[in-house]
Amino acid sequence: MPHPRPARVRVPDGACDSHIHVFGPQALFPFAQSRGYTPPEAPVEAYRRVQAALGLARAVIVQPSVYGTDNACTFEAARQLGGPERCRIVAVAPPGGPRDPDGWREAGVCGIRINAVAGGGPPIDQIGAAAAAVADLGWHVQLYLPRAALIEAVPTLLTLPTAVVIDHLGDPDPADPTGPALVALQRLLDGGRAWVKLSGGYIASALDAPWPDVAPTARALAATHPDRLVWGTNWPHPVRYRAMPEDGDLLDALAEWLDDEAAFHRVLVENPAHLYGFARR
Structure with missing residues (x-):
């Protein structure tokens, strides 16, 4: 959407978009050969139009799978968006953790991601090792897992030495939005160290905006754990096979x-x- 539509609702000062990606320019930041998809370029200047239209002050850039463990594009985009005071990073680390944790921290890294949906990072069976590698740094582990895998992983996730952030509403089931997937999320949140991103609901939804078939999942989480939820656009909405969301x-x-x-x-x-870790407003 080259000209994003403003929301009807007005956001508070300091509002954060907790899940975006930046792609390109490809001449400077080539995609990994083993990527699962090839997105069009989505540069920082395009995201600034989204920020302006929605009134957002802060962002979290999540390393996309198409770059594998090469976080250069993500780091540069975060710098352009204001650095750690205004933009934080969830990176993808190589096996064993980051080679330069101090440099990553200075750039704004506060978590690492495992994406078992699009690939491009550590496999799902490395969640424990990934968490152990960053536990002493105080970073969290962000997970994008298929619904069935998330449900199965709950006992393991409850034992990790880090906080866990679940992407995209935990891949809710639009046919059963308060069923096993929601039960799994509630169990994680009850443990006190998990967070859920109220993002990407349109991915699972079978309907158009406002995606009412995933609303019961979001409302149930907000009713029980409003202090463990963040929101993100998932801009620029990669791997989108239906209508592009506003x-x-x-x-x-x-x-x-x-x-x-x-x-x-x-x-x-x-x-x-x-x-x-943003300054409080």
């Missing part, structure tokens, strides 16, 4: 999922400040 619609959907203005402020400002 980022304004995603923000408006969040407002429908939450009970009141206080919860809206918590998910957009307070929770990401705590999870990602």
Whole structure:
């Protein structure tokens, strides 16, 4: 969407988009040969239009699978978006953890990602090793897992020495939005060290905006654990096979999922400040 539509709802000061990607320019940042898809370029200047349209002050760039463990594009994009004060990074680390943890911390890294849906990073059976490698750094592990794999992994995730952040509503089941997938998320959140991103609901949904078939999952999580949720656009919406979502619609959907203005402020400002280490507003 070259000209993103503003949301109907107004965001609070310091609002954070906790899940974006940046792609390119490919001449400077070539994609990995083993990638699972080839996205069009989505540069920082295009994302700035999204920030301006939605009134967002902060962002978290998540290393996309198409770059494998080469985080150069992500690091440069974070620098252009204001560095650690305004933009944090969830990187993909090689086996054994980052080679330069101090440099990564200075760049704004606060977590590492394992993507078992699109690939391009450590395999799912390396979650424990990945968590152990960054536990002393105080970083979290972010997981994008297929629904069945997430449900199966819950006992293991509850034993990790790090916080765990679950991508994209845990891949909710639109046919059974309060079924086993939600039970798994609630169990993780009950453990006190997990977070869920209210992002990517449109990926699982069989419907168009505001994606009402995944709303029960989001509302159930907000009713029980409003202090463990963050929100993100998933811009620029890679691997999208249906209509491209409007980022304004995603923000408006969040407002429908939450009970009141206080919860809206918590998910957009307070929770990401705590999870990602931004200054409190």
